[in-house]
Amino acid sequence: MSVESLSALDRSTLRERALEALRSAVLSGRYRPGDHLGEVELAGSLGVSRGTVREALRHLQQEGLVTAGNRGMLRVNSLTSTEVHELFRVRAALEGLAVRELVASPRREAAAGALRTALERLSDEDEPAARIEADLAFHLLLCQLSGNSMLVEAWRRLEGRMRVAILNGSDWQAPMMARDRHAPIVDAIERGDADAAVRVVDEHMTAAAQHFAEATESA
Template structure:
């Protein structure tokens, strides 16, 4: 009897994780656009799972910031306003600025710079080989995630990861020219160089310019998306 219960629990968990992974992938790859309604019945039929399983997955995605309640409680893919985009990237700048300061003050600064150069190489490769958008987003956010990890500050890292869902939605929903500019490897290389030099002031200035540019590019896209919705 305990074995049967455990087996049932495992199947339930697997189905929930499968639904969660499928829905998350559909959102972050742009299959679902910001503002799209996420109907439990349609999703359950498509994934061949129960509505309860879909409901649990959607609840988890709501915690990640990928899904928000709309009119009459219907869940939709999150859509950020230009103001929300600006605030999102201002918080990112504060977190990553702290990460920069802690990395530069660390005796392992050069090791951190080397690790970031490897992440930068992956981003450059994604652009030079014409990788798909999902791969470029992964490489871009991977660079910034590594920056936070290298700070050694677990609270900083956890807080940054809570912003990751909305960041993905903003980037994926932007027009190609806006997001390409925001993710460009040339915007990231100076950050790594400043860390390698131990130049904290320059690193902060470069990060500020990078985030300000992202706000201009992606906030504009959010405004356009809202007007055409």
């Protein structure tokens, strides 16, 4: 268990770099769910002090990537299948609001255009990790284009949990990353049909949850 050292080229604070290094370390699967993340070891690996690692770990804890175990020790988090289902339902509610605000927005067409380019990026990518990024980027963009900053914030909080769910297994989400799955959302937004857009988003999330259920239940 070790993380590569921090490069000193950057102008940002050590804390930010340590945070980013740790986040990508657990997100890349270098640490398995349940693994213990010791402050001293990480401090040694990253070449920074314990206090700096500590703050980064606390940040990750609030993001939901790590969770506190016995005596405050932090472990890589994992989600139960129930929680994953709950997560999708909350996402459906949030992104449902996003599309509803989006179709009511005066710059609906421009937003639809931006979403279409994000859609292209989704179909261009072949590597699974890149597809996941493109998918999350699409859904984030959906929230951002709504113009509701509180909505974006709430979604970002869920994003961390979503990435934890992705860590659980990398097969179930593949069918959801397809371009065809997202296109109807943009279509409905472009048509200005709010109710249809909400329904499509809802179905999108339900389908994702179902794929997850089938994949985990067979495993």
